[in-house]
Structure formats: C-alpha cells, structure tokens
Amino acid sequence: MIKVAPSILAADLARLGREVEEIRAGGADYVHFDVMDGAFVPNISMGVPVLASLRKATDMFLDAHLMVDRPVRYVEQFCKAGADLVNVHVEADSAENISAALEKIRAKGVKTGITLKPGTPAEAALPWLDSVDLVLVMTVEPGFGGQRFMADMLPKIRTLRGWIEERGLACELEVDGGVDAETAPLCIEAGADVLVAGSAVFGLADRAAAIRAIRGE
Numbered sequence: 434m435i436k437v438a439p440s441i442l443a444a445d446l447a448r449l450g451r452e453v454e455e456i457r458a459g460g461a462d463y464v465h466f467d468v469m470d471g472a473f474v475p476n477i478s479m480g481v482p483v484l485a486s487l488r489k490a491t492d493m494f495l496d497a498h499l500m501v502d503r504p505v506r507y508v509e510q511f512c513k514a515g516a517d518l519v520n521v522h523v524e525a526d527s528a529e530n531i532s533a534a535l536e537k538i539r540a541k542g543v544k545t546g547i548t549l550k551p552g553t554p555a556e557a558a559l560p561w562l563d564s565v566d567l568v569l570v571m572t573v574e575p576g577f578g579g580q581r582f583m584a585d586m587l588p589k590i591r592t593l594r595g596w597i598e599e600r601g602l603a604c605e606l607e608v609d610g611g612v613d614a615e616t617a618p619l620c621i622e623a624g625a626d627v628l629v630a631g632s633a634v635f636g637l638a639d640r641a642a643a644i645r646a647i648r649g650e
C-alpha cells in the first residue's frame with residue numbers, strides 16, 4: 434500500500450493541530466515536516482519548537498525533512514522534540530558528518546533517512562543505503578512548495594528501487610516535490626512507496642479526496 438505524507442509546509446500553520454486532524458481523518462500515513470534554514474536552501478520554514486508542539490497534538494508519524502547545513506548539529510534536538518524519522522540531505526555535509534548525524538539519530542531510537550537533491554546521482558545514496566530506514570528523492574529543487582514535478586528524476590527512483598530489491602532492504606523510497614494525482618502514478622510505477630504532497634493535499638478543501646486521488650484510489 435502506497436503511503437501518503439502530506440507536507441504541512443502548505444498547511445495553514447495558525448491552525449496546525451486541526452490541519453493534522455483533517456489529514457489523519459483523511460487517511461494520511463505520515464506528517465511530512467519541512468525544516469529550512471535559509472542557508473542550505475533559500476527559504477526559512479519551521480523548526481524544533483513547532484515540531485515539539487505538533488508532537489503534543491498528534492500521535493501521527495512525524496517525518497522530519499531537514500533542509501539545513503551540517504544537520505549533525507541539530508538532529509538530536511529533533512529526536513528529542515518527538516520526530517519519528519529524521520532525514521538529512523547527503524549534500525549538507527561531509528560523508529563522515531552525515532554518518533555521524535545518522536548515528537546520533539539511531540542512538541535516540543529514531544528512524545533515519547537520507548535525501549538526494551535533483552542534481553545528486555543515485556550513487557550518492559550507496560554508502561548509507563543498507564543502514565537507513567528511508568531514502569528520499571527530491572523531484573523539485575528543495576526550498577519551496579508548489580513547484581513543477583521533474584519527470585527526469587524517474588530513472589533515479591527506478592535505480593534506487595532496483596538496488597533496494599536486489600539487496601532485500603526494508604528501506605522505504607519516498608518522493609517529494611510536485612506530487613499530485615497526475616504525477617503520483619509515475620512515481621509509483623518507478624517504485625516509490627511513500628509520496629509527499631503539499632499543495633496537492635492542502636490546496637483542496639476535501640483532504641480525504643486529495644489523499645485518495647494521490648494513492649490512485
């Protein structure tokens with residue numbers, strides 16, 4: 434079953450608790466939480482205090498996507514605040530420091546993820562593929578919601594799905610950026626099993642229908 438992870442970047446953050454209730458009732462699997470630092474990406478979103486408040490408001494799975502430089506500095510704070518999975522960009526630091534960040538997350542008993550920007554080849558995931566719980570392929574340049582899906586990322590999704598199958602890994606394959614009812618089937622066909630969607634969920638009044646449409650139901 435395909436999982437849907439609405440990105441609350443597109444939600445009305447003044448009523449975040451209600452927004453999360455609505456997507457939960459609508460059958461969402463994860464809450465995708467986009468963290469932007471104004472340095473790794475040219476935008477600033479939300480951070481640890483918002484995640485901590487959200488943790489108190491819901492028992493949904495919180496999938497924290499850290500678009501921040503040198504995430505090793507912050508991962509423990511996100512774990513402590515209640516993230517269920519903390520995801521770091523492989524481009525955000527040296528390989529050694531990315532490994533250190535993943536170790537810190539694991540040591541807190543939290544699931545680990547790595548993310549690849551559109552310009553980063555699938556091979557960049559290889560050092561960590563056997564040990565992480567999730568790999569995220571960006572299908573837009575990270576930093577903003579509401580961008581157009583990059584169909585030229587589909588071969589990368591296919592390559593990663595192939596490696597996950599060959600190696601018999603439990604690792605989930607997530608896609609983020611421009612996913613809607615039209616592009617979701619392409620991602621699913623290429624082997625994605627978790628679909629992030631911001632505008633395609635929160636841009637529609639009927640969140641349940643939006644989630645069903647993305648899942649192809």
Ligand code: DX5
Pocket residue numbers: 440442443465467498573574575576577578579580609610611612629630631632633
């Ligand atoms: C982009 C974020 C995405 C974004 C997706 O940097 O990582 O999670 O919120 O938004 P949509 O679905 O509108 O492209």
Ligand code: ZN
Pocket residue numbers: 440465466467498609629
């Ligand atoms: Zn994201």
